[in-house]
Amino acid sequence: MIQSKKRWRISRPNDHLVSLFENELIIPRVCAKVLVSRGFQSIQEAQNFLNLTEENIHSPFLLNGMDQLVERVHRAIENQERIMVYGDYDADGITSTTVLMKTLLSMGADVLYKIPNRFIDGYGPSERLFQEAFEEGVQLIITVDNGISGLKQIQFAKDLGMDVIVTDHHEPGEELPVADIIIHPGLENSTYPFPHLAGVGVAFKVAHALIGEIPEELLDLVAIGTIADLVSLTDENRYFVQRGIHQMKRTKSVAIEALSNVSGVEIPTINEETVGFMFGPRINAVGRLGDATPGVELFLTDDRTHALSIANMLNEKNKERQAIVKKITDEATEIIEQEYRLDGPSVIVVGKKDWNPGVLGIVASKLVEKYYLPAIVLGFDNEKQVAKGSARSIDGFHMYKEIAKNNDIVPHFGGHPMAAGMTLPLENVDLFRNRLEGQAKECLTEEQLIPVISIDVPLEVHEITTDSIESLQKLAPFGMDFAKPIYCIEDVEISSMRKIGSAQNHVKMEISQGSSSLDAIxxxxxxxxxxxxxxxKVSFVGDIQINEWNGRKKPQLMIHDAKVNEWQLFDIRGIRQVNRWLPNIHAEKTVFIAFNEATITHFSSLIQEKVWLFSELMEQKITYDYVVILDLPPDEMLLKQVLEYHDWSRIYVHFYASESTYFEGLPTREQFKWYYSFLVKRKTFALKQHVHELSKHTGWSQKTFNFMSKVFFELSFVKIEGGMLVLNDSVVKTELSEAPSYKQRAQQIELEQKLLYAPYIELKQWFEERKAVQTVPEEEQTWI
Structure with missing residues (x-):
């Protein structure tokens, strides 16, 4: 048995609907299964999903306040008022800023932008930067990707006499800022049909409204910000990303060229994973470690050399960021292992002096991945006596709402159900931790602490082909709320398997189901x-991909998780070197047993764990799941008792024997007859003295003569006097099998044949038959 690392939540789509989709939409069955498992119920609904058009874009004027925004911006341009676009330092904020800057510049506006410095200004609106803007003659501020929680700062800007338009998508608080206009798709009174736009999506809506047409040339920026901010890839976000990626593949943007260059990406291969794992981290890195304005400059410049220079700088910042993340993660893990008892619902709140606040969200994500608990990572500033950090959560713990319950001790925070940022007084950290731990115990169950993997559809091996895998691109882009499909293949056999890699820590195998086979890694x-x-029989969960080598394409399963529901028999017979099989056994789950004292003596210096004599173990109550049977029992019934003692999920059979009886065999009746005739002729025989000569004469082993002599003695055919075999005058005819030593050897040979020398399949069958008896209820066993 192999336990899966996560709880498998398998969607089993309706076969009739799958067949309908497959035939009507003319798509491979794998695609049809994914669509049905994702909730599509009609052909029309699926067609609309597969064939996105501009009709998927909602009118920007459905956003409350958009009419007023357009009027106010046009008035500012006509009156030559100076406008400031105020952004954020992450990829969403950087692309949002760029979208609005490009739009306003194309309209002839007098516009500048400012991005807060994470370390100086923190997240959101900054009084310092607003004061600076006022002194530079700014009369209208437009925030992008922030502002909804900047109550005090926006009041400050208004008091200076500047107008403020807030465009944001973050979770609003109970009180809204006193901005002149607020553009937000998720406000309580919003009539906008899709509340899940990224900050750059909201900025794009503003651009659309200001220009009066869809600014297609900005969709590459919208795609980058939308993917990087992990918002829902449904509805119009899906269109934005799909069209944006299409645009990037045929790009004329020097920024995209430069990012592709430093990331080692071929432009025609760009997809959502490229943006999420290659472009996004590099764009984010500059704001995590300092001034984020180079990110905006990268997208605003038309100079190829300048763009490549900035992209190289972003690349170096990303490497620096990776090193910092590793260091902080290692330190955080050490603190957690020393100070936390992670044996139930809890929230990790960990912090340390001088941890870089720019990377703490990444560290929090790594801790959630490792411990599967909500995690808050804080950097302590002893000089200012504040703690600033980021949070990441798990299903069932709404991070924003849970932090909001502590707004009396956490004055500054913002975020989403799964992520948040915060600043609080250093003296409140312990109280904050204690409160959150209590809140976690109220809303999280033990089951919720086991990570879940959602599996779209179980597949048959024959359904997985290069064509079906390539067709899955019709369903892209994948992301939040439309994740890349995860597949499972159930109850397959392993045709071949081997470890690979320099450290032998990877596995490559061929799995088979019926007449179909598939490579897996x-x-x-x-x-x-x-x-x-x-x-x-093994079940696997993973991703299906195409492995291309030397121009040849083959489908391949990338294994994420595996489980075996049946008990397993591991054959380690004949492997005399204990160090060849012992490292592969989980000692903490395993009991080692022997039937003979001599075996325990033999293994005492080879195995560190206690080796139990089975007769002694029978008196104990153990909780091990695995058993190693080190030697052969003298009787088959003892092995049956091992199976009765516990329902083992793994049985390792070594069956060590110092000497094998099987190959010696039993002497034939002709051999016994010849030897008896030999003794009859001599009446007495000095076996010990002459057995060597007798063995040499007959070609039979000395052990054979010793054994036959013992059988004759037990049957009273001979007696021993003065070390001599003496023939008895009166002999009662008795079958050889009546002799105890003959019986014992016959039993031992049969036992060795069944257990020690039987092919694996026959041995497994022997155990299967006896385990099957153990699983039958006692009242039914009399009928077997």
Whole structure:
């Protein structure tokens, strides 16, 4: 048995609907299964999803306040008022700023932009920068990707005499800022049909309204910000990303060219994963470590050399960021391991002096991945006596709402259900931690602390082809609320399997189902090669990809998780070197047993764990799931008792024997007859003295003569006097099998044949039959 690392939540789509989609939409069955599992119920609904058009874009004037915004901006341009676009330092904020800057510049506006410095200004509106803008003659501020929680700062700007338009998408608080206009798709009174725009999506709506037509040339920026900010990739966000990626693949943007260059990406291959894992981190890195304005400059410049210079700087910042993240993650993990008891619902709140606040969100994500608990990571500023940090959550713990319950001790915070940022007095950190731990115990169950993997559809091996995998691109882009599909393949057999990699920590295998086969690879899952016994039915969860090598394409399963529901038999018979099989056994889950004292003595210096004599173990109550049977029992019934003692999920059979009886065999009746005739002729025989000569004469082993002599003695055919075999005068005819030593050897040979020398399949069958008896209720066993 192999336990899966996560809870598998498998969607099993309706077969009739799948077939309908497959035939009507003319798509491979794999695609049809994914669509049905994602909730599509009609052909029309699926067609609309697969064939996006501009009709998917909602009118920007459905956003409350958009009419007023357009009027106010046009008035500012006509009156030559100076406008400031006030952004944010992450990829969403940088692209939002660029979208609005490009739009206003194209309209002839007198416009500048400012991005807060994470370390000086913190998140959101900054009184320092607003004061600076006022002194530079700014009369209208337009925030992008922030502002909804900047109550005090926006009041400050208004008091200076500047007008403020807030465009944001973050969770609003109970009180809204006193801005002149607020553009937000998710406000309580909003009539906008899609509340899940990223900040750049809201900025794009503003651009659309100001220009009077869809600014297609800005969709690459919208795609980058939308993907990087992890908002829902449904509705019009899906269109933005799909069209934006299409645009990037045929780009004339020097910024996209430069980012592709430093990321090692071929432009025609750009997809949502490229943006999320290659472009996004580099754009984010500059704002995490300092001034984010180079990110905006990258997208505003038309100079190819300048763009590449900025992109190289972003790339170096990203490397620096990665090193900082590793250092802080290692330190945070050490603190957690020393100070936390992670044995139930809890929230990790960990902090330290001088931790870089710009990367704490990434660290929090890594801690959630490692411990699967909500995590808040704080950097302590002892001089200012404040703690500033980021939070990441798990399903069931709404991070923003749970932090909001503590607004009396956490005065500054903002975010979403799954992520948040905050600043609080250093003296409140312990109280904050204690409160959150209590809140976690109220809203999280033990089951919710086991990570879940949602599986779109179980597949048959024969359904996985290069064509079906390539067709899945029709469903892209994948992201939040429309994640890349995860598949499972149930109850397959392993045709071949081996460890790969310099550290042998990866596994490569061929799996089969009926007449179909499929390559599979598990990175970091090398242990599976030691944990899957032959002829075992295994289920896998993972991604299906195309492996291309030397121009040849083959489908391949990338293993994420695996499980085996049946018990397993591991054959370690004949492997005399204990160090070849012992490292593959989980000692903490395993009991080692022997039937003979001599075996325990033999293994005492080879195995550190206690080796139990089975007769002694029978008197104990153990909780181990695995058992290693080190030697052969003298009787088959003892092995049956091992199976009765516990329902083992893994049985390792070593069956060590110092000497094998099987190959010696039993002497034939002709051999016994010849030897008895030999003794009859001599009446007495000095066996010990002459057995060597007798063995040499007959070609039979000395052990054979010793054994036959013992059988004759037990049957009273001979007696021993003065070390001599003496023939008895009166002999009662008795079958050889009546002799105890003959019986014992016959039993031992049969036992070795069944257990020690039987092929694996026969041995497994022997155990299967006896385990099956153990699982039958007692009242039914009399009928077997």
């Amino acid at each position: 598990g990175f970091g899952r090398g242990e599976l090669a030691d944990e899957i016994a032959p002829a075992t």
